[in-house]
Amino acid sequence: MKRILTVLALMLLPSASLATEVKQAPWAPEAAAYRLTLFLGNLSPVPWQKIRDNWENPSNRDTVDVPALSRLNAVQQAALRTALATENRQAMFEAATTAIHQRILGHLAAAAKNMETVEAESDVAQARALFRAFEDGIKAADPDAFRDLDLAWLKMKSALGFRRALGTKALDPDAELFAEARATLETYLTANYAPADFADRSRLSSIPETAMATGKTVDLPATLPPGSKIANQSELPRLVLQFEEAGEDETNLPLVAYGDMLFDSSEIFGGPARELGIACSTCHNRSDVNRDFFIPGLSHRAGGMDVDGAFFNPLFNDRTDDHLDTPSLRGLRFTAPYGRDGREPSLRRFTRNVIVTEFAGKEPSPFQLDALVAYMRQFDFLPNPKIDRKGKLTKLASDAAKRGEALFNTPFEGLNGRACSTCHIPDRNFRDGKTYDLGSSEPPFPGGTAIAFETPTLRNINFSAPYMHDGSLPTLASVVDWFNDSKSLGLDDVQRADLTAYLKAVGDGEQPYQEFAGKDSEFRLAFEELTTFASTLNTLLPARDAKHIAILVDTVAPDLAADADSMSNPSAHPLVHQMSNTLRSVGDAVATGDWAQAETQWQEFQALQKQYDEKIF
Ligand code: HEC
Ligand code: HEC
Known part of the structure; x- marks a missing residue:
């Protein structure tokens, strides 16, 4: 009994670090491949080649450089290969799901066998990482089971005992506790991810099989596959309005x-x-x-x-x-x-x-x-002193660029007697508003007509690589090469370099990225933006525009709270959270039709903003 208490007390520590570790750790390759398989398997038409690639080629994003398929045993590989070769979605789901299940159980068995060794810890960690493949489905369909399983993982980890820095043990492994936790996990996972019979899935997901069998609808939040990146890039473009x-x-x-x-x-x-x-x-x-x-x-x-x-x-x-x-x-x-x-x-x-x-x-x-x-309609180009109002190069441009300008204005036979400037008209922002089939894309299906694309502007293009409608050309030099080769322009090395220098001069812009100076300047930018959004209440409230107030509050209040946490000055967090809550109160009052209260809360928000404007920064 005493032993159990110690273990439970000690569990509090590893549990906190475990939670963050699992979130930030790279995906186990098989778990990542599994998640991408679910995602791609739900697209229509199913991109089979991408799914095969996903298993057979090492992914360079977020996962270790190992083909996921090679981590499976021969039987698992064969089942999955057959399903993929015959393009059988349900068979693919079953093969992939049972493979992940078996891999988890395999690691747990190995850990049980070697409880005395460090490998046991690594096996449990790997099993836990693979479990991540199923995690969101269990959480959504069966939150109670999820809590039990989470606890079982913790018990298992603590059952292995705790080591001191140099590998000397502080506690002996607890085989009984380990076996109990392992049984909990195995029973649940086998019933749900390796059942005797899988139900047919119209949508592939990690929802446990027993929940599928009850037929109840499960509210599974949308997820993107591992390797997705939708957060803004670190270098923030400068906005010119x-x-x-x-x-x-x-x-x-x-x-x-x-x-x-x-x-x-x-x-x-x-x-x-x-x-x-x-x-x-x-x-x-x-x-x-x-x-x-x-x-x-x-x-x-x-x-x-x-x-x-x-x-x-x-x-x-x-x-x-x-x-x-x-x-x-x-x-x-x-x-x-x-x-x-x-x-x-x-x-x-x-x-x-x-x-x-x-x-x-x-x-x-x-x-x-x-x-x-x-x-x-407020979005402006970045100013570019290398071109004048008519799109002609100024004296700030290099000699190479000036030689390139002449080439840009020269008609070529390979362009049907046109010059680059016939379509990219310098005094019309280097475009003509027309569409052309330059042969830059394949027809969408065999025998179809290729799609024509609109002449894009060349202003500020230094900052929007890659190029062309599909981003297939990585640099401006490669665009010049593409025109030279596909349109037989016959430009030599120097001419191509000159034309590229011209495109770079035209495509330039002053201060392309937001410059941040001083403490909290990133927060300050976000704060100014969000309070500006809120300022539209000055018109929406008098207009009694409940619908658009609701959208505003639902967008700005959470962002304000989230941005508060990015501030370097923690003592100011509560102030910003208070503003966020006050904005929520405006929304709540409007939702109940209490316009007087909404006005009061809005006044309160503005007072807070004024009061804290200086304090916060
Ligand atoms: C017949 C009209 C026409 C001519 C002539 C023409 N272009 Fe274009 N240009 C286009 C179109 C259309 C696209 C978009 C193609 C696509 O998206 O696949 C394009 C794309 C580009 C791009 C990529 C821009 C981006 O943001 O992706 C550059 C750079 C470019 N052209 C430079 C040139 C140069 C240099 C020449 C002369 C050698 C030239 N163009 C001649 C119509 C033309
Ligand atoms: C997931 C990425 C994504 C999101 C989100 C997105 N866009 Fe786009 N946007 C694109 C792509 C890709 C194109 C080119 C699409 C095309 O040619 O049909 C495009 C094209 C455009 C264009 C045409 C630009 C031009 O010069 O031809 C406008 C305008 C535009 N988007 C506005 C918006 C607005 C407004 C929203 C939000 C309501 C939005 N986009 C959301 C990716 C996105």
Whole structure:
């Protein structure tokens, strides 16, 4: 009895560190491959080749460099190979699921055999890492069981005893406790991940088999496969807004401020995008591009994805795997029509389409569309002193760039007598608003017509690599090579270098990334942005606009609380949390129709903001 108490007391320590360790540790390769298999297996059409690659080639993202398949035994490999070769989704699910199950049990058996050794700890850790493949399904379908299993993992770890620094043992292993915990895990896992018969799954998931058998619906939150990256890149693009140049303040432009807020809000989307917290700004980071954005299976390369695939909105799935590179939105009001293929002259309709068809959002209100469009029409190009108003190089440009300018204006036979500048017209922001089939893409299906793409602007392109609609060319030099080779331009090395120097001069921009100086300046930027969003209450409250207040509060209050925790000055956290709570109270009051109370809370928020503005920083 005394022994058990000691163990339970000691468990408190490792439990805290275990929780964070498991979250941050790289995925076990098989568990990562399993998760990607579930994700890809739910796409339509199922990308079989990607699933095979996923098991057979070492992944370079987030996991160790080992093909996941090689970690399975011969029988497991054969079952999975057959399922993949015959493209049998259910068989694939069963083979992969039982393989993970057996691997977990194998590690537990090994640990039981070698309890005295350090390997036992490593086996338990590996089993726990593999268990992560099933974790979210158990948590969602069977939270009580999840708690029991979590405890069993802890018991097992502590049953192995604790070692002092040099490997001398503080406590002997407790075989009985280990066996008990192991039995709990094995019984549950076998019943749920290696049943005699699997039910047919219309959706592949880690939901335990016993929960499937009851037929009750399980609310399983959307997840992205390991290796996904949707957080903003560390280098934040600098945002240049038209009104700021004119000396105007965003708080005086409530429509723009509200659009700015919506651009950062996942509340306008539905389905997985909303659950995952994806917003316009996730991809179009501060009018430019999140160049790190990547979702395995949906993105061919970082900085874009197949936006009309099955994952975000199955209803508008075009069933082709067509990765598109996310375009920069700088200078958007000059670059109609919209879409890489230039299909849509109206920014408003394009935006509505993104919300409803691409990301399964509800029909946006006219006010929402007005606000988003008003905001995006503010996006300016970064100033570039190397070109003048007509797009001609100034004397700040290099000699090489000037020689390149002449080439850019020279007609070539391989371009049907056109010059580069015929399409990229210098005094029209290096574009012409037209679409061409340059042979830069394959037809979407054999025998189909290739898609024509719109001439993109060349302004500020130094910061939006990779290039072309699919991001297939990594550098400006490679674009020049591509034109030279595919259009037989016959440029020599020096000419190609000159043309590239010209593109770099035209594509430049002043201070492309946000510069942060001083303590908490990142927090300060976020704080200013969020309080500006909140300032739209000055118009929304008098207008009694409950619907748009709700979106505002649901977006800004959690962000304010989250950003507070990024401040370096912890004593200021409670103040920002108080502002977040006060904003919530505005929302709560509006929801019950108590407008007087809402006004009072809004006054309170503004008073707090004023009071703390100096204190916080
Ligand atoms: C998952 C990444 C992603 C998200 C989220 C996203 N976009 Fe895009 N956006 C893209 C890609 C990729 C394209 C190119 C699509 C195409 O050509 O059809 C694009 C194109 C655009 C364009 C056309 C630009 C041009 O010059 O042709 C606009 C405007 C735009 N998005 C606005 C938005 C708005 C507004 C939102 C939020 C409501 C949003 N996007 C959300 C990736 C994204
Ligand atoms: C017939 C019109 C036309 C001509 C002539 C033309 N381009 Fe383009 N350019 C385009 C189109 C259309 C695209 C987009 C292709 C795609 O997305 O696949 C493009 C893409 C580019 C890009 C990539 C921009 C980005 O952001 O992805 C660069 C750089 C470029 N062109 C430079 C040139 C140079 C240099 C020349 C002369 C050698 C040239 N272009 C000639 C129409 C033209």
